[in-house]
Amino acid sequence: MTLLSLKEDRPTPKAVYNWRVYACAAVASFASCMIGYDSAFIGTTLNLPSFVKEFDFPSYSPDALALVQANIVSVYQAGAFFGSLFAYITSYFLGRRKSLFVFSLVFLLGAGIMLAASGERGLAPILAGRVLAGIGVGGASNMVPIYISELAPPAVRGRLVGIYELGWQIGGLVGFWINYGVNTTLAPTRSQWMIPFAVQLIPGGLLFLGVFWIKESPRWLFANGQREEATKILCWIRNLEPTDQYILEEIEFIDRDLERFEREVGKGFWKPFLALKQPKVQWRFFLGGILFLFQNGSGINAINYFSPTVFRSIGITGINTGFLTTGLFGVVKTVLTIIWILWLVDHIGRRRMLFIGAAGGSLCMWFIGAYIKIADPSTNKSGSMSSGGIAAIFFFYLWTAFYTPSWNGTPWVINSEMFDQNTRSLGQASASANNWFWNFIVSRFTPQMFLKMEYGVYFFFASLMIISIVFVYFYVPETKSIPLEAMDRLFEIKPVRKANKTLMAELGFHDDAIVTSEDASVSADEKPHGHLETRQSV
Incomplete structure (x- = not known):
């Protein structure tokens, strides 16, 4: 690396x-x-x-x-x-x-x-x-x-x-x-x-x-029902359009997390x-x-x-x-x-x-x-x-x-x-x-x-x-690279020393997900987005 x-x-x-x-x-x-x-x-x-x-x-x-x-x-x-x-x-x-x-x-x-x-x-x-x-x-x-x-x-x-x-x-x-x-x-x-x-x-x-x-934290705005403002700020921070797959996925992750905790x-x-x-x-x-x-x-x-x-x-x-x-x-x-x-x-x-x-x-x-x-x-x-x-x-x-x-x-x-x-x-x-x-x-x-x-x-x-x-x-446990929405799952995994590796595998992470600055130049449309289904199991 x-x-x-x-x-x-x-x-x-x-x-x-x-x-x-x-x-x-x-x-x-x-x-x-x-x-x-x-x-x-x-x-x-x-x-x-x-x-x-x-x-x-x-x-x-x-x-x-x-x-x-x-x-x-x-x-x-x-x-x-x-x-x-x-x-x-x-x-x-x-x-x-x-x-x-x-x-x-x-x-x-x-x-x-x-x-x-x-x-x-x-x-x-x-x-x-x-x-x-x-x-x-x-x-x-x-x-x-x-x-x-x-x-x-x-x-x-x-x-x-x-x-x-x-x-x-x-x-x-x-x-x-x-x-x-x-x-x-x-x-x-x-x-x-x-x-x-x-x-x-x-x-x-x-x-x-x-x-x-x-700007205000988009996650706080989503949690307080200000969805339009939250989406606008999230797109500004990510420098992406509201229709971009990455934005749609991030909003879905946040919504799913908020729904779960509103329920629990x-x-x-x-x-x-x-x-x-x-x-x-x-x-x-x-x-x-x-x-x-x-x-x-x-x-x-x-x-x-x-x-x-x-x-x-x-x-x-x-x-x-x-x-x-x-x-x-x-x-x-x-x-x-x-x-x-x-x-x-x-x-x-x-x-x-x-x-x-x-x-x-x-x-x-x-x-x-x-x-x-x-x-x-x-x-x-x-x-x-x-x-x-x-x-x-x-x-x-x-x-x-x-x-x-x-x-x-x-x-x-x-x-x-x-x-x-x-x-x-x-x-x-x-x-x-x-x-x-x-x-x-x-x-x-x-x-x-x-x-x-x-x-x-x-x-x-x-x-x-x-x-x-x-x-x-x-x-x-090691929290490096774990999405915020998956932290609950991280703290459930035993033994603690293997929790990060186990969860990254559950999320669909593979060694080829290590990217360099050159890899990052590939556009979102050129990359697969099949990880969404993997993330839903968390």
């Missing part, structure tokens, strides 16, 4: 893989830019000399300072937890597109309030603003993966949802570097720390403006909650939550939010050196995320990447923890790095290389695609809330963990990554 080879569930006209679906995904992913930036900039901003001086951090004891910093970071995750739940309500009544409008507005309001903070007013505006900003990003983190997955052709669904993750990394890259920039170019005045806070308004504003251009679950705001009585639905909600437990249990958000603390534990001293090391961490994550989007997620698959990421990442964490235990770099006052310290830095970046193309974005992809139409919004709300809940736990207690556990923090994260391998092997 080549880089651009795709595994399709059915013959697909080249026109389907057009710029419109990518553009809609990219615009919606401005939400992840603001999430990524907020996650990255706050940890280093708290260590800027101007911020430390403005809010008199030297007067705090170590324990009190750890608590203050943890509160500043974690109120954002607390707001995001509730925002991800609010998104279910807005999604049901307003749709995906209008929900993004609402949450981008809330985020901009929160970001604006933070700018009112000062030494005289105290930290209250920052705390209040981060709660509102958290509500905004929590709701957006629920909506964007759903929105993109409902627009995407199955063969590139992972790649398109991956754009959401890429936006997260681009925002994080800016967030990691901005404090290095202001610390090396600006005097330690109020303006120095205000600039990182003000930059939040850029991705939030771009999302707010972009919402006026993107029923329509209404509360009906998906009633569906939670079904063990098969409960199981997928559980899987979504546990995936985010293991994602946060890898240690990523401890590093995102408190990178200066993490690098100090390895032995890196000096504000600019710590900021530079953090910035390089952001570069590695962004580059590997691009590789993940272009190739890994839709070719290597979800399960295999989770295995590789957890196994390799765990080994790196064991090494770093062992180095800190043996060398105790906190006692090194010379400021120079030993050979062991350099090796620890190498393993830290190696851990980043394992983690980024695996656990960083893959749980979002799986959660965006594994729920049926009637429970997708509620399921994504649950998954997103789980993400922000575990995110809150990590951000709230990381400073205290480093104070009390020291090297044990790395052993803790390494152990959780090993456990995740066992969990994924036995319980998480």
